[in-house]
Amino acid sequence: MSELAERAAKLDGCDPLQGRRDLFDLDDGVIYLDGNSLGALPRHVPARVADVLTRQWGRMRIRSWTEEGWWEAPERIGERIAPLIGAAPGHVVVGDSTSVNVFRAVVSALRMTPGRSEILFDATTFPTDGYIAASAARMTGATVRAVDPAEVAKSLTDDTAVVLLNHVDYRSGRLHDMGALTEAVHNAGARVVWDLSHSAGALPVDITGHNVDFAVGCTYKYLNGGPGAPAFFAVRPDLLPQLDQPLGGWCSHREPFAMDTEYVAAEGIAKARAGTPEIVSLLTLDAALDVWDGVDLHQLREKSLALTGFFEECVKELAPAARSVTPEIRGSQVSLSCVDAERVMGELVNRGVVGDHRPPDLLRFGFTPLYTRFADALRAAEILGEILA
Amino acid sequence: MSELAERAAKLDGCDPLQGRRDLFDLDDGVIYLDGNSLGALPRHVPARVADVLTRQWGRMRIRSWTEEGWWEAPERIGERIAPLIGAAPGHVVVGDSTSVNVFRAVVSALRMTPGRSEILFDATTFPTDGYIAASAARMTGATVRAVDPAEVAKSLTDDTAVVLLNHVDYRSGRLHDMGALTEAVHNAGARVVWDLSHSAGALPVDITGHNVDFAVGCTYKYLNGGPGAPAFFAVRPDLLPQLDQPLGGWCSHREPFAMDTEYVAAEGIAKARAGTPEIVSLLTLDAALDVWDGVDLHQLREKSLALTGFFEECVKELAPAARSVTPEIRGSQVSLSCVDAERVMGELVNRGVVGDHRPPDLLRFGFTPLYTRFADALRAAEILGEILA
Structure with missing residues (x-):
């Protein structure tokens, strides 16, 4: 196991938010780093919306405006x-x-x-x-x-x-x-x-x-x-x-x-x-x-900064042809500049790493602290490195 | 069978739109005359929305903006x-x-x-x-x-x-x-x-x-x-x-x-x-x-006018204390003026006839031609008559 892989495993292991990931449908093996564009689906949502449609709209109809708090x-x-x-x-x-x-x-x-x-x-x-x-x-x-x-x-x-x-x-x-x-x-x-x-x-x-x-x-x-x-x-x-x-x-x-x-x-x-x-x-x-419910936003912030920083380290080591343009004082994303960015993002998506491209030269990756793992950050950098090599 | 009941049965029997009612969830015995405020649920909608949530959002995520035509x-x-x-x-x-x-x-x-x-x-x-x-x-x-x-x-x-x-x-x-x-x-x-x-x-x-x-x-x-x-x-x-x-x-x-x-x-x-x-x-x-899909809007209009006219006839005979204020040149609703309209609508709703009240003196009934039957119009007038008597 590489040093980066060891660190990723350790960071994921002691992540106080690790349980939150299970609340989301992320079982398809995709490394989803586009939650800054469209957040992932929480698993319980479809059943709740089904109730809104079938019972609240379907049966209670107009009464739901008052009785269901619409x-x-x-x-x-x-x-x-x-x-x-x-x-x-x-x-x-x-x-x-x-x-x-x-x-x-x-x-x-x-x-x-x-x-x-x-x-x-x-x-x-x-x-x-x-x-x-x-x-x-x-x-x-x-x-x-x-x-x-x-x-x-x-x-x-x-x-x-x-x-x-x-x-x-x-x-x-x-x-x-x-x-x-x-x-x-x-x-x-x-x-x-x-x-x-x-x-x-x-x-x-x-x-x-x-x-x-x-x-x-x-x-x-x-x-x-x-x-x-x-x-x-x-x-x-x-x-x-x-x-x-x-x-x-x-x-x-x-x-x-x-x-x-x-x-x-x-x-x-x-x-x-x-x-x-x-x-x-x-x-x-x-x-x-x-x-x-119950998320500590300071833990969220700590994880977010650790995640984006770790990703930048991985990119530096594994995909040095891409360069982070994200300042230290940041939200929860990392944007990398590289040549041929639109094609590179297309290949990343084909290989199961979903970020997005912003013209002309940016690869944009969102790190949603509720469900992104350090292992995801590492794997995304590895695949990016393979594409850029 | 009363003359009105016979006519209702006959009109429903030859209604070219009668099959449309089956597309809606109206199995609860309620006479729903509030489709002019909130239309009823088409039965197939929850399954379609479930697909939007679980597959389009849940699995395709950001790709649905292009691949699913969002x-x-x-x-x-x-x-x-x-x-x-x-x-x-x-x-x-x-x-x-x-x-x-x-x-x-x-x-x-x-x-x-x-x-x-x-x-x-x-x-x-x-x-x-x-x-x-x-x-x-x-x-x-x-x-x-x-x-x-x-x-x-x-x-x-x-x-x-x-x-x-x-x-x-x-x-x-x-x-x-x-x-x-x-x-x-x-x-x-x-x-x-x-x-x-x-x-x-x-x-x-x-x-x-x-x-x-x-x-x-x-x-x-x-x-x-x-x-x-x-x-x-x-x-x-x-x-x-x-x-x-x-x-x-x-x-x-x-x-x-x-x-x-x-x-x-x-x-x-x-x-x-x-x-x-x-x-x-x-x-x-x-x-x-x-x-x-496939609805003939002229048939829709014909039914709508027949329905609202039939309801007014029923009200005249069975609930004469209420008076239609809806002109001949009309949409697809009938508004009745009566004393104590808010309480009367409350009782109608309690007895399974859902319209709405508009202050001060109006009972408002929407006749959605896709799913309202002549028998519903008659039954609503009967119950209204019982309440007003």
């Missing part, structure tokens, strides 16, 4: 996500896509900063955030400017209304300093919106401790909520009373069943809802979140 | 809905809620009518449409005014930009004249947005024949797509090239996987998408739509 599901599931992102109870709601929630958050933030008209957005963020920021700007008469997170502090002006940032760079895996950036934005009198799509479930996030104004993020990556699972929206407690969002529909009304012609927003976080929630996707997510 | 599902399922609403192929997409799609349609329509600034909306529409119209107005500097559909023609002015109408009044069941109203709006130089939530699947709709600009609607009522199933958005073919919607995200980009920082809209109907679609809800709807 109506409150967006807030109730938000409450389950709150501790994973450090949100205050009662201040997270789930529904719509991340894109729609970015729109909701940016416009709401603009309305809290009257007299200011510039939106700064993370030039390295997943593109949808920039597209939506530009649309929000166009609709409100604001302007929009892309800045690298490292340049945010010096880019803030008296006219900056909102800064939209991604917690983790989806390409490089770089983790941004939520505390320092939020403080800089606040010192400039602006509001911040954090996109947590690549950090929720990947590491402990503390939006309350960092005084974050708004946070949004998807639930189908490290949270394993299922393909296209609905996104979350969180707001700082002291901002909730003045929250004035642009997509208030009947589900965010104070008295939805009064069917009033005049809109009066709900008092709680329900005011961030819009229309009827996609219940089947929502309750799929609800079931999937059970895998988080 | 990526194109919003357009592909839109194509299945197109014939049900008379849309041109390639001009319907499914995703997001009806509320979000109303926002998308109204703002897009405003952008097609520069120099005009008033939105008229149906004062009798389901409230979310009015809330969203008001929000769109506020964001664009437009004004908004509620008008009864009967007053639309005389309310149009040179400043009218958009008229948002509901095809069927959700309270009374009144069906509005799509052709005449659309023509009036066009003659005034404005754009029309029709909400088809209560007509799609209830009757043949012909948005192409009536030259409709935009149509939106939900899929969880007469289309039986499951609780909170995603909504559809349709645009007139000649307007698609200029469609400029406010929620363009990465999924409506021309080259989503180029991850470009600049937004360039897709060319086809995909340009009306936003973020990642809620795949589990979307594919639940996809499976559910199978019950429409």
Whole structure:
């Protein structure tokens, strides 16, 4: 057994999260390192969704809106996500896509900063955030400017209304300093919106401790909520009373069943809802979140850093033609630069190592600490080495 | 056997759609007349969704986006809905809620009518449409005014930009004249947005024949797509090239996987998408739509009118204390006015007749022609008569 194999075995053997892997369907021998794009299926989810379909929809039908808690599901599931992102109870709601929630958050933030008209957005963020920021700007008469997170502090002006940032760079895996950036934005009198799509479930996030104004993020990556699972929206407690969002529909009304012609927003976080929630996707997510019950997020973080570091060591030794571009301060992924990256990823997938390719030259590997083993990291590097050799 | 019972038996016996009922799980003896709120479960849906979860998500994981057609599902399922609403192929997409799609349609329509600034909306529409119209107005500097559909023609002015109408009044069941109203709006130089939530699947709709600009609607009522199933958005073919919607995200980009920082809209109907679609809800709807394969919508309409008319006859004879407020020109529901309507509906539900109550005085009964029998209409009226006696 090689030295790396011995270390992998030892690290897996003393992994306090090792039991979690059994909660997922990963029996097919694939080394799945794409949980940062679509998290794996928790085994118990299909049976739970079958109950939603056959009993709740099929038999109880319309009564499930009240008797099975469908109506409150967006807030109730938000409450389950709150501790994973450090949100205050009662201040997270789930529904719509991340894109729609970015729109909701940016416009709401603009309305809290009257007299200011510039939106700064993370030039390295997943593109949808920039597209939506530009649309929000166009609709409100604001302007929009892309800045690298490292340049945010010096880019803030008296006219900056909102800064939209991604917690983790989806390409490089770089983790941004939520505390320092939020403080800089606040010192400039602006509001911040954090996109947590690549950090929720990947590491402990503390939006309350960092005084974050708004946070949004998807639930189908490290949270394993299922393909296209609905996104979350969180707001700082002291901002909730003045929250004035642009997509208030009947589900965010104070008295939805009064069917009033005049809109009066709900008092709680329900005011961030819009229309009827996609219940089947929502309750799929609800079931999937059970895998988080009792997880210590600091153990999660420790394992994540150990895993990604170990993978880099393995790559250095076994696949030296690929080079990590992921900084030390990171989320839970490693991105490798190599020549002919698209073809290389195709061969990796053919050989049972699933990551993804981001143009032009990146191989991206997500290390979901709940189910990825150190042995997987080693084996992925070995196969990569064989392909690159 | 009473005369009404004899007629019910005869009508059910020669119903060309009678076989469709077997496609639904309605074995529990309940008389389900709330399909206008939540359509019943088609029996084959749970097995299809189980495959989505266990095989597509569980085993193929990320590959399903391409190999199982997840990526194109919003357009592909839109194509299945197109014939049900008379849309041109390639001009319907499914995703997001009806509320979000109303926002998308109204703002897009405003952008097609520069120099005009008033939105008229149906004062009798389901409230979310009015809330969203008001929000769109506020964001664009437009004004908004509620008008009864009967007053639309005389309310149009040179400043009218958009008229948002509901095809069927959700309270009374009144069906509005799509052709005449659309023509009036066009003659005034404005754009029309029709909400088809209560007509799609209830009757043949012909948005192409009536030259409709935009149509939106939900899929969880007469289309039986499951609780909170995603909504559809349709645009007139000649307007698609200029469609400029406010929620363009990465999924409506021309080259989503180029991850470009600049937004360039897709060319086809995909340009009306936003973020990642809620795949589990979307594919639940996809499976559910199978019950429409081969349905003749004119037979559907004939049965629907016969059913609602027969129910009114039964009520007149057996429950004369309730009075139909549904006009002859109607969707596929009957609304009865009676004293103490909320309590009466509660008793109906307790006795296995499920409709719903709309304040203050309405009992609302949906007659889904695919699965409601004339015998159900009679039995519902009998039980109502017993309660009111």
